[in-house]
Amino acid sequence: MVIKLKKEKKTKKKRKLRLWVVIVLLVIFSGALIFSGLKVFSWHKDNKKIEEIKKDIEESIKPEQIEEEGELINPPSNDTGKQSDYWYYTKVPFYEVNFSELLSKNDQTVAFIHMDNTNINYPVVQTTDNDYYLTHAYDKSKNDAGWVYLDYRDTINPLSDNLVIYGHGRVNKTVFGSLKNVLTKSWQSNKDNYVIWLSTPTENFVYQIFSVYTIQSESYYIKTGFNNQQEKEEWINTMVSRNTAPTETGATVNDKILTLSTCENNSGGRIVVHAKLIKKQTR
Secondary structure: OHHHHHHHHHHHHHHHHHHHHHHHHHHHHHHHHHHHHHHHHHHHHHHHHHHHHHHHHHHHOOOEEEOOOOEEOOOOOOOOOOOOHHHHHOOOOEEEOOHHHHHHHOOOEEEEEEOOOOOOEEEEEOOOOOOHHHOEOOOOOEOOOOOOEEOOOOOOOOOOOEEEEEOOEOOOOOEOHHHHHHHOHHHHOOHHHOEEEEEOOOEEEEEEEEEEEEEEOOOOOOOOOOOOHHHHHHHHHHHHHOOOOOOOOOOOOOOOEEEEEEEOOOOOEEEEEEEEEEEEEEO
């Protein structure tokens, strides 16, 4: 009888233990479910806000195409027959926007960037660090989708050797989410896609893309300045050698470079685009 009572007590303890384990697991599962739901809700809310801001900008500020030749930058000296793609891209028009209205919306606006066959058509902002606009929208409201921003180490006037512009790679293709288009065959096979337009309050620029690739996060490709010509030449040669797109466009130590960078995945992968300045126009 005593042995039977002991067995019954052990059975009851085991049942209680199993019940507590189930309760704990249910609490953890429910908490994880609620947390995930809140994250998804927040993600959609942030995306919607960015889309609304972008729509407002596009409706009120429409870039104009300016059909003027402008000043050619670093043309190929040995290309007497003008066979290089450089000459093809110098024929594209400039883009110009109304900065007075942009600056009224955000006084940290330094440029406007446009890129064909992507959703990249954004004012570019710059502040004193590279963190603020990772978590703030163009109207400076808190937003994990962030905005498109210029590296705080760079200067627009005069142009730094390497202007670096960042943006989150959002799944809904806002900010720099559509930059991954450059990795597709359809995008790469269209010759007209290899142009980036940049406009500032004082100048309009046309850049020709010379390198497209993916890489793990590093600080080398986002160097904004160089100690000497040799250091810059080595850097440019490395960026050219990384190119995976079907273009043979090169770059030299005399070129001014524009670099676009966004995240490829959650494992530290980056999508990188490098372009060289080929013409400019003073506004």
